[in-house]
Amino acid sequence: MIQLDGIAKTYHSQSGPVPALRGVTLSVKEGEIFGIIGKSGAGKSTLIRCINMLERPSGGTVMVDGQNITELNETDLRKARKKIGMIFQHFNLLSSRTVFQNVAFPLELAGYDKAHIRPIVTRLLALVGLAEKHDQYPSQLSGGQKQRVGIARALANQPKVLLCDEATSALDPQTTKSILELLKTINKELKLTIVLITHEMHVIKEICDQVAVMENGIIIEQGAILDIFTKPQAPTTREFIATIMNHDLPxxxxxxxxxxxxxxxxxxxxxxxxxxxxxxxxxxxxxxxxxxxxxxxxxxxxxxxxxxxxxxxxxxxxxxxxxxxxxxxxxxxxxxxxxxxxxxxxxxxxxx
Ligand SMILES: Nc1ncnc2c1ncn2[C@@H]1O[C@H](COP(=O)(O)OP(=O)(O)OP(=O)(O)O)[C@@H](O)[C@H]1O
Ligand SMILES: [Mg+2]
Structure with missing residues (x-):
């Protein structure tokens, strides 16, 4: 479903070039929940933003659902992006719009009329468990509820892929669990492919099928999560695993x-x-x-x-x-x- 080949990204800051990605190759199969874990500054956000071209890679190609999106013009890219929903750590909701209007927003942008939009939004709000909240404003919601709105909005255009950038990092453990459960449910029910990035190994353990470990702009280890959890190779991978289970001699x-x-x-x-x-x-x-x-x-x-x-x-x-x-x-x-x-x-x- 997603194939990244040799993705490179160098930012140009005042103090000189910053090589954030240095050749990342990975493939995500349809219907999979693929986790990318790494410490702060490893390049995770840059990488996930390259999947929908919020960030243009300096090199390499991105294929999504059989389409090379690195070579699309703006019009075609806008179309391709409808297949790719995204949710964020800080939810990025529009504070002057109600829950309903936030979820409706991408559909309005796509030019649909009210009669078409209403049943879609109603169904999505029911799916994420917020049917009662449709007229409330983001400021009246808890963090978990805000993320549910974020998820409903990301699903509005019926994407095939959902990108999650630290979607649970601002939430408490209990709420994190419920959001991860919701992601698992939509992965199964909508056959949605999910790519999520996190710095927390328990998030990976909870829902991922595959995991890639990033460090300094490259992937240092990847595989099925049972393999990575039972046979971690790289020191950084071992460190991450040690945060949730002791692998070392006491x-x-x-x-x-x-x-x-x-x-x-x-x-x-x-x-x-x-x-x-x-x-x-x-x-x-x-x-x-x-x-x-x-x-x-x-x-x-x-x-x-x-x-x-x-x-x-x-x-x-x-x-x-x-x-x-x-x-x-x-x-x-x-x-x-x-x-x-x-x-x-x-x-x-x-x-x-
Ligand atoms: N717009 C930018 N301009 C210059 N450098 C940037 C920019 N965005 C990111 N970087 C640099 O690129 C590197 C990778 O950043 P990125 O945000 O992708 O890391 P991350 O793994 O998501 O970290 P975190 O866990 O803190 O979110 C870092 O060194 C960062 O300082
Ligand atoms: Mg980040």
Missing amino acids: ERFRHAVYSAHASDNSNVIIRLSFIGVTAEEPVIAGLIRRFDIDASILYGNIDHIKDTSFGTLILELSGRQAAMNNALNYLKSQDLGIEVIGYVPGHTGTTV
């Missing part, structure tokens, strides 16, 4: 771990990652039954993305060298991720 164990064998009776610290059914299988019980070793759980968590459970366990294994090697080989043969974090001297009492 602080109190860190100082005690060596990267190489300290001695033959070292205990080994491993991290197991589970996805899907293995998360519920008794891996540790099996391990201890099969091999003459002990396993202590130092840290564990299980989480869910969509309907898939996944988790991390950090274990300290102790026992004779040969038995531990066999145990590690057994774990490696199982359908789970295993990583040796390091070693601690045996009998140190670090286990819990």
Whole structure:
């Protein structure tokens, strides 16, 4: 549905050129919710604004629904933009217009008459749960309600794509959840493709199918969200994931771990990652039954993305060298991720 190829954007400020995007290539499939996460200044807003040409890229091409919109003239671009709705962090509502009139605005611009506009707006306000508010002004609404108006307005022209620039960043956690639920609903019911940018990993986890991580104007990592959450590669990705789930060895164990064998009776610290059914299988019980070793759980968590459970366990294994090697080989043969974090001297009492 959306294909970006080698998108570059350099701003020219008084202090010189600012390269905000340095070659971004990505593709978003029809019906997908695609998240782009990055720290402040990474280039997220610039990138999402390039998708509807609010910002003209300095290089590269943008295809939306099979059309190369980088080469359109103003008239054709205005037409193409109807396929692309957008919502903003600060809602950007017109304060002198009522809720109804805000949602009607893009339809008025498109030249439709009142009789055509009224049922469309009424239906959209019902869809976003604001049927009762149509005569109120933005100043009379809560943040969540304002964003619902923003969403209804973005849907007025029946777009195929919805772009969301930090759409929940100004909202409290509860309201954020309800707006994300609404986005999920319209994604399903209207088969709308959604691209959202955020600096919050929980937003990505809540609703995205795919995620791309941006840093310094490029994408440093991207993939299906279960893959990114369970096997993050780049340090920045790991940092983002750590904000919602601990992937690292808890602080109190860190100082005690060596990267190489300290001695033959070292205990080994491993991290197991589970996805899907293995998360519920008794891996540790099996391990201890099969091999003459002990396993202590130092840290564990299980989480869910969509309907898939996944988790991390950090274990300290102790026992004779040969038995531990066999145990590690057994774990490696199982359908789970295993990583040796390091070693601690045996009998140190670090286990819990
Ligand atoms: N109009 C502009 N003129 C000059 N530089 C700009 C302009 N807009 C953005 N930049 C610069 O481009 C870079 C990327 O900015 P952008 O707004 O895309 O980042 P962002 O990832 O959306 O950040 P945030 O999370 O803070 O919204 C930054 O270094 C920013 O200062
Ligand atoms: Mg931004």
